[in-house]
Amino acid sequence: MRIIVNGNEQQITAHTSISALLETANIDPEQVVTELNGLIIAPEHYEETHLNNGDTIELIQFVGGG
Amino acid sequence: MSKQLIQICINERTLTVASGTLLRELQQLQCPDADLLIVNGYPCPVDQILADQDRIVMIRRGVAPEPQELEALMMARHTPGVHTKVKGARVGIAGAGGLGSAIAIALARTGIGFIKIADFDVVEPSNLNRQQYFIDQIGLPKVHALRANLQRINPLVTVDVYHGKITAQNMKDLFADVDILVEAFDAADQKAMLANTFLPTFPEKYLVAASGMAGYEPGNSIRTQKINEHFYLCGDNLTSAGPGCGLMAPRVGIAAHHQANAVLRLILGEDPATEG
Numbered sequence: 001m002r003i004i005v006n007g008n009e010q011q012i013t014a015h016t017s018i019s020a021l022l023e024t025a026n027i028d029p030e031q032v033v034t035e036l037n038g039l040i041i042a043p044e045h046y047e048e049t050h051l052n053n054g055d056t057i058e059l060i061q062f063v064g065g066g
Numbered sequence: 067m068s069k070q071l072i073q074i075c076i077n078e079r080t081l082t083v084a085s086g087t088l089l090r091e092l093q094q095l096q097c098p099d100a101d102l103l104i105v106n107g108y109p110c111p112v113d114q115i116l117a118d119q120d121r122i123v124m125i126r127r128g129v130a131p132e133p134q135e136l137e138a139l140m141m142a143r144h145t146p147g148v149h150t151k152v153k154g155a156r157v158g159i160a161g162a163g164g165l166g167s168a169i170a171i172a173l174a175r176t177g178i179g180f181i182k183i184a185d186f187d188v189v190e191p192s193n194l195n196r197q198q199y200f201i202d203q204i205g206l207p208k209v210h211a212l213r214a215n216l217q218r219i220n221p222l223v224t225v226d227v228y229h230g231k232i233t234a235q236n237m238k239d240l241f242a243d244v245d246i247l248v249e250a251f252d253a254a255d256q257k258a259m260l261a262n263t264f265l266p267t268f269p270e271k272y273l274v275a276a277s278g279m280a281g282y283e284p285g286n287s288i289r290t291q292k293i294n295e296h297f298y299l300c301g302d303n304l305t306s307a308g309p310g311c312g313l314m315a316p317r318v319g320i321a322a323h324h325q326a327n328a329v330l331r332l333i334l335g336e337d338p339a340t341e342g
Contacts, residue, residue, distance in 0.1 A: 031254040033261045038294065040265050043258075060293055062257040065280040065307035066165040066250055066318070 001053035018046040018057075025059070033060040072118035077131075078138040087116050093124060100124035130221075137222050141177055148334065149177060155333045156180040158244035160232050160260055162208040163187070164313055165276055166250035167198035167215075168322035169329075174216045174223045176330060181216070182244055184228040185209050196315040232256075234263040241268070246332055248325050249275035254306070265297055274328045274338070278302040279321035281311040288320045290328050292339035298332075300324035 001014055005021075012021065018041060022029050034041045035058040041049055051057065070085040076096055083092065090113045093100055103110045104123040116122075123139070131139060141149045155178050159166045162185035173181055185208045189199045193208075203211040209227035216225050228240055237260070241247050247264055251257050257275060264273055278301035279288060287302040301321050307313045328338035 028255075031258050033258055033265075033293075035294065040262065042266065043262055058293065060261070060277075060299065061303070062254040062261075062275075062277045063280075063301075063304065063306035064252060064254040065278070065305070065313050066161060066163055066252040066257075066276060066321075 001051075003051055003054070004056040006057075006059055012051065014053075015050050018049045018051070021051065021057070022046065022059070027059060027061055031062050033062075034058070035060070072116065072120075074116055074119070075121045077123055077135055078142045083116065085118075089114050089116060089122070092116065092122070097124035097126075099126050101127055133222060137177075140175075140220065140222075144177070151333055152177045152330070153179045155246070155329075156182075156244045157329055158182045158241045158247040159184070159250055160241075160247060161185055161250035161252065162212050163193065163250065163252055164196040164315075164318040165279075165322045165325065166248070167208070167212055168319050169248055169250055169326045170212055170216055171198050171219060172323055172326035173329065174220045174225075176326075177220065178223060178329075178333075180224045180226070180244070182226040182228070182241065183209050183212060184230070184232050184240055185212075186229065186231045196313055196318045232260065234259060237263050238267055241271075244271070246272040246274065246329050248329060249273060250322070250325070252307070261297070269296065272296050272298070272332050274298045274300065274325050274332070276300045276321050276325055278305045279317045280305045280307040280313050282314060282317060285317065285320050288317065288324060290324050290339050292337065298328050298338050300328060 001012060003010055003012055018034055029043055029046055037056055071082050072085050073080060073082050089103060102125040106121050157173055157178050159170055162183050170181060170183055187208050189203045189206050189208055189211050191204055193199060199211050207229045209229050213225045213227050216223060232240060249257055249260050261273060261275055277299060283305055291299045293299055331338040
């Protein structure tokens, strides 16, 4: 199925969880804000939240420094 | 025959005086103790006849003006209409390091009415390469040192501080009384924790966060990005602090002032990420 990740179309397998998506993209789940169809998903729900065809997901990764 | 009148501005107040009035006469009436007279931006050591629309500032060296006068003097360079809005604003700053200390100073100079700052750290010598503290403040809790500095800059700002760690648990109480929160942490996981907690807890408030401002890459790569209506992100999104890429005053300052300007734009009803 197809989803939009940070504005780019991406092909993923059905029932992919947010956790799996982050792992594939090599993103530390502790350093990201995940917005799924405009709603922020709490990190404790990454494992159980599965993506659907046509979903729009924004992954906002933080880097250290301040 | 009635005397002709002119209008002048003294210490940011408008005053009508008789045409031909001398600067020293005005000083005797308005501010006899002043030892520095500035007319239209230039110090004026000799007496002169005042002209219509002259702008005069009278200062006693080293003496703080009364609060009302100070406020008028400080806000004189603001665009009209800005002062009332910023005075009513309530802004939180999470973290008082390189970002937070610079943001707090910019907001205090702008005249933000209420600033709440939370941080657990103390001032260390290694902070002084970019953080807005002084050598004689080494060892002090940053929030206490910063409050003291802000009071010296603008005593009209109410500064509330919390010396301790900000957690997902205490955030609801800490920032319930602000309208806009600025994320000014150092660690990436703390930045994410704050955004992941604050945004769903307070959907009506605004968050201005920062990511990517280490090193000395071009300043132009730092920008303000809109994530959604209530969430803005300043930085280059890329350059993390680490071995070989330190945090330095210029770029941290650029990111901090992007954040401060985003706060100001939100207060004034402008979209922080809209360009020209």
